[in-house]
Each structure stands twice: as C-alpha cells, then as structure tokens.
Amino acid sequence: MTREQASTALPGTDDVRAVSFDIWLTLVRSNPDFKRARAAAFHEVLGLTGPVDDFAATLREADRRTDRECERTGVDLDVRHRVGAALVAAGRSDVVDAPTVRRLLEAQDALVEAHPPRAMHPGLAEGLAALSARVPLAVTSNTGMIPGVTMRRVLARLGLLDPFVVTTFSDEVGRAKPDPAIFRATVDALGVPASTVLHVGDNPEADVAGATAAGLVPCLVDSPESVHAVVQNLVAARAEGAA
Incomplete structure (x- = not known):
C-alpha cells in the first residue's frame, strides 16, 4: 500500500476501543547526531x-x-x-x-x-495524555538496533510513556511488523477485538499492510503535523462521542 492509498483521514471512530502507535517517525524521530x-x-x-x-x-x-x-x-x-x-x-x-x-x-x-530522540510534535505529550483518558493506548513497534527496554526510557524522558498501558516491541516478542503476530500481541494485551483497534504509523508496509493483515484499522501518517492532527482529531471525536 502506498501513501496515496492511505491517509491521516480517520475512519469512523465510533467502534474504536483502543489506539496503537508506531514509534519511529510517528511518536519520535532520531537525533541527527x-x-x-x-x-x-x-x-x-x-x-x-x-x-x-x-x-x-x-x-x-x-x-x-x-x-x-x-x-x-x-x-x-x-x-x-x-x-x-x-x-x-x-x-x-x-x-x-x-x-x-x-x-x-x-x-x-x-x-x-x-543524543536523545525528539518528539515528533511539541504538542504530542499533551495530546496523548488527553487521548489516554478516553481510550487505552498501546505502542506496537519494531526495534532494530535499539531494544524495547531502551525505548521505554526514551519515551519516559520525553513524557510520552505514561499514556500507554501496553508497549509491544519486536525484540521482546520475536516477531516484527508487518507480521500479524506482533499486532496480535498488542491486541491480546489490550483485551479488545482487533477490529476495534486503530493503529497509527508511518510505514505503508509495516504499519498499514501489517495492521490490516492482523485485522486492525490502519491510519497512515507522514509528517509531524499529520501525527498531531490524528491525535487531536481522535481526542475531539471521543469527547464528542462522550457528550
């Protein structure tokens, strides 16, 4: 799936009971040094x-x-x-x-x-905190050379860890996106049906195709602004639904 085939436009959010996020180029970006x-x-x-x-x-x-x-x-x-x-x-x-x-x-x-990674958007910590008050949040991320134990410290340092009730990393489950198994690990930990979990990520193959194959609802982001917009739109949609 290409970026032209998926967008930051949210699917219907009435059935969304949890939201999963990729890390790299979704929540954080690498320090250039x-x-x-x-x-x-x-x-x-x-x-x-x-x-x-x-x-x-x-x-x-x-x-x-x-x-x-x-x-x-x-x-x-x-x-x-x-x-x-x-x-x-x-x-x-x-x-x-x-x-x-x-x-x-x-x-x-x-x-x-x-040389710590940086949050993708300065308003991300506040937005995730607001969203986590409305739906459970999870991380579903490949780790590459930086293991999950280190990435949790990175998220904590940036004020991004507390909103997440589940953190699933490929080095800890032995499977990497787009394999459905890593998404199933997140879904099982959340305790909700896969079809009610929205997964937000920047990679058309790992995040969009992978989430789709596992039965989740994918949402592709491609910039700091698009990540922030997705979080804010989800907060607004959940607030409206609760009104």
Whole structure:
C-alpha cells in the first residue's frame, strides 16, 4: 500500500476501543547526531581500524537490508545480527558474541542519553495524555538496533510513556511488523477485538499492510503535523462521542 492509498483521514471512530502507535517517525524521530556517534562507538568496541565513515556507511546499509529482511520474514533481527551483517559486508569474520553485544548496547545507551530522540510534535505529550483518558493506548513497534527496554526510557524522558498501558516491541516478542503476530500481541494485551483497534504509523508496509493483515484499522501518517492532527482529531471525536 502506498501513501496515496492511505491517509491521516480517520475512519469512523465510533467502534474504536483502543489506539496503537508506531514509534519511529510517528511518536519520535532520531537525533541527527546519533547515528554518526553510534557508528564511531561501535567501531571502537569492535576494535576496527579502518575509517569510521566507511564503517558508518556499511552499518547503515546493513541496517536497511536487515529491515527489509524483517519485513519479508516477520522475524525480529537485533543488534547482533545487524552488526554481524555489517562486518560480513566489510569482509570480516568476527563473531559478535554475547559480551560484545553487551558492550555495544552499553555504548548505544550512553549515546541515546547524549543524543536523545525528539518528539515528533511539541504538542504530542499533551495530546496523548488527553487521548489516554478516553481510550487505552498501546505502542506496537519494531526495534532494530535499539531494544524495547531502551525505548521505554526514551519515551519516559520525553513524557510520552505514561499514556500507554501496553508497549509491544519486536525484540521482546520475536516477531516484527508487518507480521500479524506482533499486532496480535498488542491486541491480546489490550483485551479488545482487533477490529476495534486503530493503529497509527508511518510505514505503508509495516504499519498499514501489517495492521490490516492482523485485522486492525490502519491510519497512515507522514509528517509531524499529520501525527498531531490524528491525535487531536481522535481526542475531539471521543469527547464528542462522550457528550
């Protein structure tokens, strides 16, 4: 499904009993300094000697390839796989063992603190708090290299965690969007029928096609303004319905 085939226009909200949100480019966006700093830190942890910029480009492409593999197979692939794929692409045979993964994650966590993600819209925390007073809210998100435990801290730091009663992350359930299993995990935790859950996200395949396959109602967003508009429209619709 393309962006032209889905929009921020809300479906009928009378039957919506819960709302699920993607994280990246829906609730938060990456700090522009973070990925370069992470590549440099990983380069040091791995004991590499080549140019950092070359490794950064290799890691970026390996991350993108792995995202496509996750979308194709529905299997979550974490930092161990992604860094391993980058090393293979760089012609190395290093094993990314458990102690190395631990050091990579420790370095990454420090950089998340130093270069934190930003809320997609300055009014998002207030809007989500208002919406959560009307319907249960959930997060349904792929994690890539940043695990769910770290993402909860990110959301808390931005004032975005408290509105959510359910947080479902791909590294914790072992399945990645668009696989229906990750959406079913959210729906089961919410305790409502899938057909009454609206899922808001920015990715036509992972969020729209995935939510649709799992029986949820999809809503595609493509900008900070569209995210804010969806939240505000939902708040208004629920307030009107309660009047």
